[in-house]
Amino acid sequence: MNGLIGVAYLPHGTMTLDPNRDDLPNGAQSLHESCMKISEKIAELNPDVIILLTPHGINLHQAFNVYQPNISNSKASGNAEWNNQWTDYSVDINLDGDISQDLYLYLKQRLPRVEGMLAFGGLSVPLRWGEVVPLYFALHQLALQKQSNTIPLKHISIQSQPKIVIIAQPAKGTTNEEKESYRIEQRSILVEFGRLLRSWCNQSSYRILLVISGDQAHTHEWSAQLPLIYQPDPTCFSIFPQSGTESAKLFDEFIQDWITGKRSQSENKLYCLDDKILINQAGNIEKFALSCGYTGSLTMQGVMENELIQNQVDHASEPIHPSANWLLTNFISCHPTYYGMMAALYIRNVVK
Secondary structure: OOEEEEEEEEOOOHHHOOOOOOOOOOOHHHHHHHHHHHHHHHHHHOOOEEEEEEOOOOOEEOEEEEEOOOOOOEEEEEEOOEOOEOOOOEEEEEEOHHHHHHHHHHHHOOOOOEEEEOOHHHOEEEOOHHHHHHHHHHHHHHHHHHOOOOOOOOEEEEOOOOEEEEEEOOEOOOOHHHHHHHHHHHHHHHHHHHHHHHHHHHOOOOEEEEEEEOOOEOOOOOOOOOOHHHOOOHHHOOOOOOOOOHHHHHHHHHHHHHHHOOOOOOOOOEEOOOHHHHHHHHHHHHHHHOEOOHHHHHHHHHHOOOOOEEEOOOOOOOOOOOOOOEEEEEEEEEOOOOOOEEEEEEEEOOOO
16 A cells, blocks of 8 residues: 555653663653554564654744755754753654655645755765654664664664655744744645645655654653653743643643544544544644644644544454555553653554
8 A cells, every 4th residue: 555554643752761770750751662662563564765844843934844855865864852961862863855856846736835955965864862762762673673783773774665755844934923823824734735735645655654743741740859851841831840730731631632533423432533623622722831842733733634443452352454545553641740741543444
C-alpha cells in the first residue's frame, strides 16, 4: 500500500530520551517506553518518506515553511540540548529536495501562506529539540536495524532511507493583536493544510509516515522539589504558575478524548476525530493552557477527517473491523512537570 501509511504524534520533551537518569519526574520513563514501542512499529512499517511537522523549528509568522525545497544533498543536524543537558542525543539526516519541492509547489498553489526556505546556501539546516526528539524516536529502530545493533543509540544518522521532509508550522505573529487574531484564523487554515497533506500523500507512489512534533498544555502544576532542569525558567513563573491552571487539565483531557474516541457513541466501536472537541472545546481554552502541539492537532484533524478509526489500545482483544480506515495502536498521555506530553500512533488498516 502506497500513500499515507501512518501518523505518529510524538512529544519533544527531552526528559523522554534517557530512561536511566535517576532524577526523572514521574511519567517520563513511561513516555520513553511508549515512544520506543512506536519506533518499533515504525520500523515494521518501513516508510519510504517521513514528513515531520514542527512547532519549534525555523518558523515563519503566519506562514508554513518547507525546508530546502529543490536543494540536493542538504544536511540537517543538531542535538537535543535543553538547559545544558541531553547534548549527547543527536540526529543527522539528509533532506530530500525533490520531494520537498513537489510538496511545496502543491501546497503553494492551494494555500495562501506557504514559503520555501533556503538556509546557508542550501548546505545545511540546524535542528533543535522540536525536531531532534521526535526524529530520534521515529528513526531509532530503523537506525538500529541498519547497524545490525541492539544497543540503544544516542546518535541517529540516516542518509538515504527513509527520505525526510520537514515543515515548520506557522507562528502566530509578533504582536498581541496578531496572535489573538491568528489563534482563531489558524483553525481553518491548519485543518485545510491537513486535508491537502492527505491528498498529496495519497497521490504519491511512496509509503509515507507523517510525524507530528508537539506537546500539550504547558500550565500544569509542578513541584519545586523537581531538579531545576525540569522546572520552567524562573523568568516565566508568571506564565507557568506552580499551582497550575484548571485549563491545563481540561485541555489535555479534551485532547485525549479527541484522539482516542472516548466520547464516541458508535455502536461498532469505530470513531472519527471529532472537530467539535478539538476546536470548540480544546480550542476555546488553548490560550490559557498554552499547547505548542495544538497546531499539529489541527493539522491531524484535516489529515484524518471523516476517516473511521479503531482504538486497539483500549480494545486490544477486539478483531480488526473491516470498515476501519485506521488503527490506533499506541497511546499515552501524562504531565511529568509543567507541560503535558502525549505519544500516539495510527496505522493504516490493510485488513479490509
